[in-house]
Amino acid sequence: MSNTPLSRDFDFLRSKLLNREEVAFLDVREEAPHAEGHPLFAANFPLARIELDAFTKLPRRDVPIVTFDGGEGLAEAAARKFAALGFEDVGVFDGGLEAWKAAGGELFIDVNVPSKAFGELMEEVCHTPSHSAQEVKAMIDAGEDMVIVDSRRFDEFQVMSIPGAISVPGAELVLRVPDLAPNPETKVIVNCAGRTRSLVGTQSLINAALPNQVAALRNGTIGWLLAEQELDRGQQRRYRETPGPSREAAARRAKAVAQKAGVKHCGLAELESFGKQQGRSSYFFDVRSRAEYEAGHLPGFFPMEGGQLVQETEMYAPVRGARIVLCDDDGARANMTASWLAQMAWEVYVVENPPAEAFSETGPWLPKQPDAPRTPGITADALKMALEAGEDLTVVDFAKHAVFKQGHIPGAWYALRSQIAEAAKALPRSARYVVTCPDGRLSAFAAPELAQEVSGEVLLLEGGNQAWIDAGGALEGGEERLASAPIDRYRRPYEGTDAPRAAMQAYLDWEFGLIEQLARDGTHHFMPRPLVG
Known part of the structure; x- marks a missing residue:
C-alpha cells in the first residue's frame, strides 16, 4: 500500500460487522483511555506493542485493518507501523472517537465488553439461576451440603475468595466439578469477581447436564463485599486431577453441548489447510493450563486457558469474523469453550481426538516479531x-x-x-x-x-x-519517577481488596445496562440459548 493510509468511515465498519466479514478494528490507544469509551468491537491494540503482537494477533497479512483513536494522531502512526510490517489493507477511521459518536455509533466503557455484554444477554435468555451473597452466606452458616467453585484465574482467586471456595477456572468446570461434587444432592455455587464468569460457568454446568443443583453467586465477590461479608485471602485450594472415567464422561457431555451450539470438528489434516491463512484468518488456541501446554502442545497453537479466552476474546482474537480452532487432550475443555465462542458468533472448530504424539512441541510460546532496529x-x-x-x-x-x-x-x-x-x-x-x-x-x-x-x-x-x-541486581518498588501518566492499564473496579463501594456498585449498574447497549448497537450477532442435555 502507499504511504498514505486508507480512509475508513462508520458505514464501512458497520457493513463489515453486519455482514460478518473479517475486519480488525483496532483501538490503538492505551488501555485506560480505551476503557473510557470505544466501539463494541474495537479491540484494544496499543500502538506501543504493534511490533510485538501484530504477527501473533493478526495472522493474515491481507486482512482489512482499521486503526482507531481519540483524535490524537495515534491511529495514523499505527497505520504506518502496520504498513511497514507488510500488512496490505490498512486504513484509519476518520475523525476518531468524536466521528464515531457523530455518526450515531454506540460507545462502551470498561474492558472485554463483548464478552461481558454476551454474559448479560445469556443470563436473560437462559434464566441462569443465582443466589445473593446473603443467601449463600446463610447456606454456609447452616452447614448445607455444597461446593463453591471460583471460575477466575488462580492468581485472582489467591487475592480474594469466598470462604471455602475452590479454584476451578471456567473451562475446567465441566471436567472437574463432577468429582468435587459426586453426590447429586450437593449444591454447586459458581463465583467470579463480578458477573460474567460466574454466569457462564453456571450455565456451562447446566448445559452439560450436571445432576446437581447449580447456581451463580450473584455479583460475585463484589456482591459479597457490598453485603459487608468477609473474604478469604491467599488461599491455595485448587481442583484435583480428574480420573479417566470422569474425563471420558465430561468429554461426552461437552461434545454434545458443542454440537448443539454449532461447533465444527476437524482433524490434523485440516489444520494444515487452515494454517495457510489464505483468504481466511485462523486462530489456534490450546485451552489447557499453561503447565500442560509447556509439557507438550500442537505446533502453532497459542496457550490460552479456555475460560479466559471466553472472557477476553478480543484481546487474543482481534479479527472479528475470523475462524477459531481449539484443542485439548481430553475433549471437554475445548468443546465447552467452543460452545460459548460459537454462541458469540465465531466460526469455531475443535481438533478431535489428537493423538498424544501430535503434541510434539514443548516449552512456552515463542512470539513472532520483526527484527528490532540496532541500538548500541x-x-x-x-x-x-x-x-x-x-x-x-x-x-x-x-x-x-x-x-x-x-x-x-x-x-x-x-x-x-x-x-x-x-x-x-x-x-x-x-x-x-x-x-x-x-x-x-x-x-x-x-x-x-x-x-x-x-x-x-x-x-x-x-x-x-x-x-x-x-546478574544479581536488586530491584526497588514504588512509583516515583513517572515520565508518563500510567494509562497503560485500566484499574478494574473488582480488582484487589480496596475498591470503593461506590465504584463496585457503579460497575454492577453498568453491567446491567449492557443489554440495552447491545440492542442499540445492533452488530453483535450473539446467539445465547439453553443447550441442556
Missing part, C-alpha cells in the same frame, strides 16, 4: 558498575506500570512508548540513557525513538530487567 547495547554488569560509579546516566523502563511499581532497577524512570516525546521532556538531562523493560523486547523498539528526542547517547540494556536480576 550495555550489559547488566556494565550498567551496575556505571551506577555504582555515579556516572551521568538515566535508566528508562518501558515496563507496564503495574510491573514497574512492583519492581524496577533502582533509580529508573517509567515511560510509555506511545507517549515517548512527552516522556522525554520529563526525563532528567543525562549524558547517557539506558533503555529497558522486563525482557528487552519492547525496549529494543523504543530505544531509537527515544534517541530522536534526547541529546544524550541511548543504550539498550541487553536482556532487559531479567538480565539485571540474573
Whole structure:
C-alpha cells in the first residue's frame, strides 16, 4: 500500500460487522483511555506493542485493518507501523472517537465488553439461576451440603475468595466439578469477581447436564463485599486431577453441548489447510493450563486457558469474523469453550481426538516479531558498575506500570512508548540513557525513538530487567519517577481488596445496562440459548 493510509468511515465498519466479514478494528490507544469509551468491537491494540503482537494477533497479512483513536494522531502512526510490517489493507477511521459518536455509533466503557455484554444477554435468555451473597452466606452458616467453585484465574482467586471456595477456572468446570461434587444432592455455587464468569460457568454446568443443583453467586465477590461479608485471602485450594472415567464422561457431555451450539470438528489434516491463512484468518488456541501446554502442545497453537479466552476474546482474537480452532487432550475443555465462542458468533472448530504424539512441541510460546532496529547495547554488569560509579546516566523502563511499581532497577524512570516525546521532556538531562523493560523486547523498539528526542547517547540494556536480576541486581518498588501518566492499564473496579463501594456498585449498574447497549448497537450477532442435555 502507499504511504498514505486508507480512509475508513462508520458505514464501512458497520457493513463489515453486519455482514460478518473479517475486519480488525483496532483501538490503538492505551488501555485506560480505551476503557473510557470505544466501539463494541474495537479491540484494544496499543500502538506501543504493534511490533510485538501484530504477527501473533493478526495472522493474515491481507486482512482489512482499521486503526482507531481519540483524535490524537495515534491511529495514523499505527497505520504506518502496520504498513511497514507488510500488512496490505490498512486504513484509519476518520475523525476518531468524536466521528464515531457523530455518526450515531454506540460507545462502551470498561474492558472485554463483548464478552461481558454476551454474559448479560445469556443470563436473560437462559434464566441462569443465582443466589445473593446473603443467601449463600446463610447456606454456609447452616452447614448445607455444597461446593463453591471460583471460575477466575488462580492468581485472582489467591487475592480474594469466598470462604471455602475452590479454584476451578471456567473451562475446567465441566471436567472437574463432577468429582468435587459426586453426590447429586450437593449444591454447586459458581463465583467470579463480578458477573460474567460466574454466569457462564453456571450455565456451562447446566448445559452439560450436571445432576446437581447449580447456581451463580450473584455479583460475585463484589456482591459479597457490598453485603459487608468477609473474604478469604491467599488461599491455595485448587481442583484435583480428574480420573479417566470422569474425563471420558465430561468429554461426552461437552461434545454434545458443542454440537448443539454449532461447533465444527476437524482433524490434523485440516489444520494444515487452515494454517495457510489464505483468504481466511485462523486462530489456534490450546485451552489447557499453561503447565500442560509447556509439557507438550500442537505446533502453532497459542496457550490460552479456555475460560479466559471466553472472557477476553478480543484481546487474543482481534479479527472479528475470523475462524477459531481449539484443542485439548481430553475433549471437554475445548468443546465447552467452543460452545460459548460459537454462541458469540465465531466460526469455531475443535481438533478431535489428537493423538498424544501430535503434541510434539514443548516449552512456552515463542512470539513472532520483526527484527528490532540496532541500538548500541550495555550489559547488566556494565550498567551496575556505571551506577555504582555515579556516572551521568538515566535508566528508562518501558515496563507496564503495574510491573514497574512492583519492581524496577533502582533509580529508573517509567515511560510509555506511545507517549515517548512527552516522556522525554520529563526525563532528567543525562549524558547517557539506558533503555529497558522486563525482557528487552519492547525496549529494543523504543530505544531509537527515544534517541530522536534526547541529546544524550541511548543504550539498550541487553536482556532487559531479567538480565539485571540474573546478574544479581536488586530491584526497588514504588512509583516515583513517572515520565508518563500510567494509562497503560485500566484499574478494574473488582480488582484487589480496596475498591470503593461506590465504584463496585457503579460497575454492577453498568453491567446491567449492557443489554440495552447491545440492542442499540445492533452488530453483535450473539446467539445465547439453553443447550441442556
